[in-house]
Each structure stands twice: as C-alpha cells, then as structure tokens.
Amino acid sequence: MIFVLRQKKQDLPFDLNRKMNVAYINLCTEAEGPYKRMAIWFQGCNLLCEGCCNPELQPISPAHIMTIKEIVDIAIESKGKNGIEGVTFLGGEPTLQSNIKYLISELKDRNIGTIMFTGRGLEEIDEEIVKNLDLIVDGRFDKNQIDTERNLVGSRNQKIINVTDRYKNIDSWFLNKRDKMVEINICQRESLLITGDML
Template identity: 35%
Template sequence: MPTAEATSPPPDSGPVLRVAQVVPRTEAEGPGVRFSLWVQGCALRCPGCCNPEMFAFERGTVMSVESLAAHVLATPGIEGVSILGGEPFSQAASLADLCERVRAAGLSVMVFSGYTLAELKAQARPEVERLLATLDLLVDGRYERDQPESRRRWIGSLNQVMHFLTGRYSPDEPRFTSPNTAEMHLVEGKLIINGWPELANRLRP
C-alpha cells in the first residue's frame, strides 16, 4: 500500500479514507486472522510511536470506502477487521461506513485509538458515537514508550485498556492472555513489522 503521494478516487466514489497501509491477513493485531488497516493522520503524535510516518494528514492513499469494503469481504478466512493508525477516530465518519458494512457481513471489528473511551464519549460527536457502536473491541490510550507491555497480547503499553464492547469476545479467552507477538510481511517490496510497538521499533533500521 503506497504511503507517500495521495491519489484521488473517482468523484462519484462516495465516502473515502486516507490509508497508510493494509495487511490483508495477520494474527498480530487482534483475535483470529484479521484484515488490518492503518489510517493516515494523527494529532496526538505519541513519543516513541512506531508509526511516525503516519502522523501527517496529507500523506497516504485516498481510497473509497466501497473499494476497501470490497477488498475486506473478498479476503477469505478472516475473523474480522482491525483498524489502527494514525488515529482512527480522526476519520470516524468514513470508518463508521466501512465498519457497518463489514459487521453486516458477520465480521468482528477492533480499533486501536490513542484517545481513551471517556475522551471519545466526551467529544459528543455523532460520527464518533456511530463508529463506537460498530466495535466489538477497543484498545484505548496514548502509547507510553516508558511503559512497554509484554504480557498482554495486542497491547502496546501498560496504561492502555482493552474494552469488550459486545458479547462477541471474553477477556477470559486464552488467546487474550497469551504473550505479545510481532509479524513481518513483505508487501509490494516494503517490509512491514506489526503487532508489538516496542519490538517493531527495535527491529527498524
């Protein structure tokens, strides 16, 4: 997935998202095999973030929600979709459109946000509430590089919390209590390390 110059979708393509990268199949970003999507743009800019190239809002590739939904639904054997960034709630309206489509197809939805759930609710933005309503799992809170998490899977730092927003998953499931993991993927000639921010930072040149 390109990460530099943005491209424009057709004018009649409907809602769009600015996307940093896609890994269609991963087990390092949530329960089961998941389609993972990193959105572009983040105002929080946590020190030590493993994706600083995703801070700038003007970068990434502009893609239609329709094409992304089609890509997700055409990916065989996935349990759900995980959305990271960047900051997903900076594009809440378009992500709500995408997540409503994939939930309707029976897939689960997990989002990683630098905002806490309380902060998101305090914003009182309809698009934020709409996106929250589509989520099965939310991992919230700023990434704290001085508090790396190694015991809870899919969590970057000790302060972050996983919220079980529906009954689809339970914190008692063994796969939620296993150690953190990382993966490496070669996508269009680009090495992508995902799943464990501290390890990703150490492995990057």
C-alpha cells in the same frame, strides 16, 4: 499478505463513496488480533505520543485515498480467499477518519468483526464510532508504562474494552503474552511491512 492500493472512482451510493486515508492494508494476518484478520493502518495522528512506534503515520497528509466501498470489497474478498474473521484498525489514529463510523457499520452488516486500536480514551470517542465496534484498545501510548505482559498493547494505561461479546471468550489472546509474534510481508512497493508485537 500484500499491501493494496486502489483508487478507482465508482458510481456508488453517497455513503459508500466517502473517502478514507489509508497508509497500509494487510489482507490476512494473525499478528493484529485473534483469528485471521485484515489490518488497516490509517494515515494521520495528532496525539503525538512520545515514543510512538509508527511516527511515519503521524503526518496528516494524503497517503492512499480509498472509498469505503473499495475497503469493504477488499475485506469481503479476503474473507472469501483467506478466511479472515474480522478487521483491525490501527494507525495513525483511526478516529481521525471522519468516515470510520460508516466503514465499521458496513463491516458489521457483513458479520465481519472489528477491533480498533486508538490513542483516544473511550470517553473521548464519538458514540457513533463505539457502538458498532466489537473491541477497543484505548488510550495514549505512555513510554513510561511499557506493557510487557499483554499482546499488542503498548502501555499499561491502555484498556481492552469489549463493546460486544464477540471477543469476550478469547481475551486470552491479549492477556497471555505469547512468543514473539512478528510477520514480515512484502509490499507491492518492495518495501517491508512488518506487523505484530516486537517487544
């Protein structure tokens, strides 16, 4: 459950050397979707929803620049060590990462499930991103429609979309509000990374 930063330059095939702007990584959490998961928060969002719960992730400026290869390697390692079933993408706005479709594809090739929280509506997202994801929670956060019923879903206008059947039978994870689900993880920078649903 530790924040990870690696910026090693490697001699890799072109696609795997493509870069992404990562704010935080939580190697293993049960607060960001069903089963054990790795969670990745990307830096940068231009949707600027009023009441955004992660305003520090809005600035579109370099945080931790990592290659797809580095992120995939971390996920594989966490799968082996921690038994993660999948990866959750959060932000910031994951779809602003021009290379996210390659990352999703690489994870899918390794049978690692993918869930993406996006402020964009499904109709606004590139089909190349959507097609390899397993589940999407879409739409802008609307502070006038706070969702107190569903896990992790900020406002009632946001939809849970099963792109594949991978998580279809465990919709209850999102639909049945559980007791407060908060994890506190200590980052290497000695700051706190708090994940989960705090409503």
